[in-house]
Each structure stands twice: as structure tokens, then as C-alpha cells.
Amino acid sequence: MSEPAADAATPTDPWPAPRPDGPVDRVVSLPGSKSLTNRALLLAAIADGPSVVRRPLRSRDTLLMARALASLGTGIEDRDGDWAVTPGSWDADADVDCGLAGTVMRFVPPVVGLARGTVRFDGDPHMRQRPVGQMLAALGALGVRVDDDGRGALPFAVQGTGTVAGGTVTIDASASSQFVSALLLAGARYEQGVDVRHVGKPVPSLPHIEMTVQMLRRRGVEVDDSDANRWAVAPGPVRAVDDEIEPDLSNAAPFLALGAATGGRVTVTGWPSRTTQPGDELREILALMGCDVTLSGGDLTVVGPERLSGVDLDLHDVGELTPAVAALCALAGSPSHLRGVAHIRGHETDRLAALATELGRLGADVDEREDGLTIRPADLHGGTFRTYADHRMAHAGVILGLAVDDVLVEDVATTAKTFPDFATAWSRAVLGTSPDRSGAPT
Incomplete structure (x- = not known):
């Protein structure tokens, strides 16, 4: 199969991945979840009153979401690290920069129909290749005017009229669960609500849809998900509630891999006892690879084995973990088979081709x-x-650097998408000498 696009592969800023001199013993705290932060921001923007998003992730993806909503008239104010959100008039023409954030490209257009004005969407060059056509077609069927010149991709414009009819729509969401979440997040504000019916191959990353459903229900929105491949949101208000954002469990992958790959011990603090984040599956995956995994009192501790075991895994619901898991598999002492993740070819890059090439x-x-x-x-x-x-x-690259000398990771700064200053936090975790329960190891 083909290698990823050459223009995306031009080496820049190669960064020497640090390698520890033996097993590590670290305690790590992580920034908040991108998935939870961006959903909370969007729901706060269409709620029936002001609310606060506490301990939000502040990264490129979430700042792009905040700026997009602010450009539509939402008030977003910093309060000692929290975001106070006040729904606004939503009467404005605007330009939205999606960057590389799928949540901005897919979640914001369905609520733009509730605004008055034309909103133009574009992003980084690679975003023009990421799938969005199915969702844009669904918006058109629900009464939202979309102008994409038939591309089904960025750039496109959405014409808001202040109201959306809504109703029943059929969509193929096999390329991304975000197509479903995007329609559900806005659906309560549509005149008829929204009834989303999926046809096609299985929807990937179902935990992210469950995350959306739970956040809607917490705000008093009626959601019927009793039938497979159907989600119906009743029309009505979205209640304003304050949200406290969990740590990003997918971003825990390289840090837990630090314990797994070195035969050491890593504890991640603040791990929720119950969560809809796909990253929680790391507990089972690492146990299958031979690690000792313990969750106690909000601390998740992983102790690595002498040599990791290969695994046979269907990662369909947790595709975002594939790069980190693949890197660990490359360090394992027996073969591994990772399957069910054809959809990650449409993520930030064709991740399967990229992993095969770079490994x-x-x-x-x-x-x-x-x-x-x-x-x-x-x-x-x-x-x-x-x-x-x-x-x-980048996570996959630094994990390989735990066991291989002289690994240079190109453009490690791309991690700012969901983890600001990752390189500093990673260096401290890998090379630190004493665990510090107040934050990253020192």
C-alpha cells in the first residue's frame, strides 16, 4: 500500500527522543481531555444560561474550538484557568480555522445553522483530505445550507438562518463517529430534534458517541439510543451545567508505555473510576502485554514485565490508541496483530501507512x-x-526511543494539538530521578 503523502513527510526539527538508563519509577499528572473539553465548550455555547468548564485542556485543538465559538458571539472568559462560557447572539459572519481539529471541522457546522450569517471553514492543508462529506450532506438534508462546491471537504461555507428544521437523516458514519456526535450535539436545538440512522460498515470509536450521549443527558436532553445504529435527540433546551474535565486518558498512552517498555513503574494520577474515554482500554491492553495494572484511589499504576508480549487486538473502538500500541508491539518478544482500524487512514494522516513506513x-x-x-x-x-x-x-516515536538508541522524532511540537509542551513533560518523565505527586516527575 502507498506511503503517506510526501508533503506531509518532509523532516523538520528532528528531536532526540530521551532513553532512560534502566527501569523508571514515576508519578505523572496529565492535562485534561480534548474530547471532553471541546464537547463541553460547544454544549455550553448553545445552553440556556452561563456555565463553567473547569480544568479544561488548553491546547491547539481546544483553543481553535474556543475561538470558533467566540467568533459566533459566544462569551468565553478565563477565570483562574477555568473557562466561563456565556451563550451569545450568534449573529455574525465569521471565518473558522479548523487547524487539524476534526472536532472543530465536524462539531461546529451543525450549530452554525442556529446562527444568522455565513461562516466559512478551512484548516491546515491535510484537513482538506479528512472526511466530512457525509456530515455536510446530512446537514443539507436537515435544512442547513452548505456550500462546498460538491467537494465534500474543506473549504466550505455554512449559511445560518437562525433556525434548523431537523428531523430524520440517514448517514454512513463508518469513516468517523464524529459525524454522529456532531449532529447529536446540536440536535436538541433543532425544531424537530434529530434522528440519526447509520447505514454501512460498523461505526468506529463508539465510546466517543457514548461520551456525547452522556454529556447531553447530563444537560437534560432526551436521547434514545436503544436501537443499534440509531440515535434520536428530542427537541428542547440544553441546560447549563458546570463541567470538570477528566485527564486525557489517550494522552496517558506514552507515559504508561514508559513503565511497560522499561520494566519499571509509572503511576498516572486522577484516573476516573468510570469514564467513556477510549483511553481507559489501556488498562486491559497493557495487562494483555504482560504488565501488572492496578487502579486504586484514582491512581493507575502500570508495572512493566521483563519483556512485553505480543497481542492480537481488535482496536476498532479505540483506534486512536493504535500508534502507541503499535510502537509497544514493535518492542515485544512475540508477534502482534492489530486489526479493525481501517478508519484511522482518515485521521490526521493515513496512520496505518505511516506506522508501517516509520516502524x-x-x-x-x-x-x-x-x-x-x-x-x-x-x-x-x-x-x-x-x-x-x-x-x-509522535507518541509512537518517543515510545520506540525508550528502548532504541538515537531515535530522532520529526516535529515533536505537533503534540501541542492535544498536549502543550509535551516534549518537556516527556523528558522529565523519562529522565527524572524522583516521583513528584504534585505533577510531572522532576
Whole structure:
């Protein structure tokens, strides 16, 4: 299969991935969840009164969401690190920069129909390749005017008239669960609500839809998800509630991998006992790879084995974990088969092609398949690991650097998408000498 686009692979700013000199013992705290923060911001913007998003993630993706909503008239004020959100008039023409944020590109257009004015959407060059056409077509069917010149991709414009009819719509969401979440998030404010029916291959990342449903119900929105592949949101107000954002559990992957790959111990603080975040599956995945995994009192501790075991995993519902898991599999002592993730070819980059290419560049024995990867034990060596402007690819690169000398990670700054100053936090975690329960290791 083809390698990712060449323009995304131009090496920039190669960063020497730190390697510890033995097993580590670290305590790490993480910034908030991007998925929860952006949903909370959007729901606060269409709520029936002011609310506060507490401990939000402040990263490129969430700042782009905040700016998009502010450009539509939403008041967003910083209060000692929290965001106080006041719904506004939503009467404005605006230009929205999506960057590389799928949540901005997909979640904001359905609420723009509730505004009055024309809102133009564009983003980074690669965003013009990410799938959005199914959702734009669904908006048209629900009564929202969309102008994309038939591309089904960025750039496009949405003409808001102040009201949306809503109703029943059929959509193929097999490329992204965000298509469903986007319509559900806005649906309560539509005149007839929204009844979303999926046809096609299974919807990936279902935990993210469950996250959306739970957040809507917490705001008094009636959601019927009793039938498979159907989600119905009744029309009505969205109650204003304050949200406290959980740590981003997907961003925990490289830090937990630090314990797993070095035969050491890493504790991540603030781990929720119950959550809809897909990153919670790391507990089961790492246990299958031979780690000792314990959740107690809000602390998740991973103790790595002498040598990681390969795994056979269907990652369909947790595709965003694939880069980190693939990197650990490349360090394992037996073969691994990762499957069910054809949809991650439409993420920030074609992640399957990128992983096969970059793991192979460092000596891994890897086969790319239509929906996954097969990885067998091999002697790895140093070199430049390209990231294709994809934060999860950078995570894979630094994980390999835990066990391989001279790994250079291209454009590690791309991690700012969901983790500001990741390189500093990672260096402290890898090279620190004493755990500090107040934050990142020192």
C-alpha cells in the first residue's frame, strides 16, 4: 500500500527522543481531555444560561474550538484557568480555522445553522483530505445550507438562518463517529430534534458517541439510543451545567508505555473510576502485554514485565490508541496483530501507512494490511521517525526511543494539538530521578 503523502513527510526539527538508563519509577499528572473539553465548550455555547468548564485542556485543538465559538458571539472568559462560557447572539459572519481539529471541522457546522450569517471553514492543508462529506450532506438534508462546491471537504461555507428544521437523516458514519456526535450535539436545538440512522460498515470509536450521549443527558436532553445504529435527540433546551474535565486518558498512552517498555513503574494520577474515554482500554491492553495494572484511589499504576508480549487486538473502538500500541508491539518478544482500524487512514494522516513506513524505517518487521498491522520481533535501530504532523505518530516515536538508541522524532511540537509542551513533560518523565505527586516527575 502507498506511503503517506510526501508533503506531509518532509523532516523538520528532528528531536532526540530521551532513553532512560534502566527501569523508571514515576508519578505523572496529565492535562485534561480534548474530547471532553471541546464537547463541553460547544454544549455550553448553545445552553440556556452561563456555565463553567473547569480544568479544561488548553491546547491547539481546544483553543481553535474556543475561538470558533467566540467568533459566533459566544462569551468565553478565563477565570483562574477555568473557562466561563456565556451563550451569545450568534449573529455574525465569521471565518473558522479548523487547524487539524476534526472536532472543530465536524462539531461546529451543525450549530452554525442556529446562527444568522455565513461562516466559512478551512484548516491546515491535510484537513482538506479528512472526511466530512457525509456530515455536510446530512446537514443539507436537515435544512442547513452548505456550500462546498460538491467537494465534500474543506473549504466550505455554512449559511445560518437562525433556525434548523431537523428531523430524520440517514448517514454512513463508518469513516468517523464524529459525524454522529456532531449532529447529536446540536440536535436538541433543532425544531424537530434529530434522528440519526447509520447505514454501512460498523461505526468506529463508539465510546466517543457514548461520551456525547452522556454529556447531553447530563444537560437534560432526551436521547434514545436503544436501537443499534440509531440515535434520536428530542427537541428542547440544553441546560447549563458546570463541567470538570477528566485527564486525557489517550494522552496517558506514552507515559504508561514508559513503565511497560522499561520494566519499571509509572503511576498516572486522577484516573476516573468510570469514564467513556477510549483511553481507559489501556488498562486491559497493557495487562494483555504482560504488565501488572492496578487502579486504586484514582491512581493507575502500570508495572512493566521483563519483556512485553505480543497481542492480537481488535482496536476498532479505540483506534486512536493504535500508534502507541503499535510502537509497544514493535518492542515485544512475540508477534502482534492489530486489526479493525481501517478508519484511522482518515485521521490526521493515513496512520496505518505511516506506522508501517516509520516502524519499518527503524528496522521493524511489519506488514500493513487493509485494516491493521502485523508486527513481528526484530532488531531495531536508530534513525528519524517522521510524524506527518500527527501527534499520535509522535507518541509512537518517543515510545520506540525508550528502548532504541538515537531515535530522532520529526516535529515533536505537533503534540501541542492535544498536549502543550509535551516534549518537556516527556523528558522529565523519562529522565527524572524522583516521583513528584504534585505533577510531572522532576
